[in-house]
Amino acid sequence: MTLSFTKMHGLGNDFIIIDGRQTAPALDTDKIRHLCDRRFGVGCDQLVVLSAPTADGADVLVRFFNADGSESGACGNASRCVATLVGGNPVLQTSAGLLLTSQDGDLITVNMGQPRFGWQDIPLARECDTLHLPIHDAAACSMGNPHATVFGDVSRAEDLGPSLEHSPLFPQRANIGFADIITPTHMRLRVWERGAGLTLACGSGACAAVVNAVRRGLAERTCVVTMDGGDLRITWQDNGDVLMTGPATTVFHGELP
């Protein structure tokens, strides 16, 4: 049986999206890794599987898998792509909770929910001040997936990212953001992603970077985040929810044997 998919990206963070709402695809870790491989498969940063929702109020259940086959609880850029693909401002059911979406022209806003700051919520291997970790003075939070933000030099993503992703301080590994504050309402960000490496953009990473910058007194609650692939607008609302606004692009539809 062939496997239909849609190739999409959010600011160059690219995805294979498989709509399994009618027929669940037969996927295991090896198959996911193969599909994500840019030479032997289709190629993407994350593979996204849609299925029928199980939670009241949700329109679609969404699971996110990194190129190394590991599963992630959140994926901001992919969430905008799924909202576009499904249409009708759907409510996404993810392991991080129900995400509300809305589309205005070419821009999609996803309510990414509330960040969590407890060391067990990130999670960390031991109790730490999550605003000042003992590794490169990073600030950590969870957006439904673990993020650490290192402030000061975006060019260090490639050399520091791999070791920090696998630091023993992160029992489930972590996404590592490298942020330069340009003004209190504008930052530059590059993210070494858990299970995918350096990507052109990271939506949950942009949310984490703004939240961590606000916690540090470095940014205002609405901030434009400029990544290699383009800009996202992030707002950490007074009610605690984080809104992420940006584009989503359909590249092609395909079928696999």
Ligand SMILES: N[C@H](CCC[C@H](N)C(=O)O)C(=O)O
């Ligand atoms: N690219 C995604 C992040 C994927 C996170 C994944 N690398 C993880 O293991 O948490 C985004 O736009 O939020």
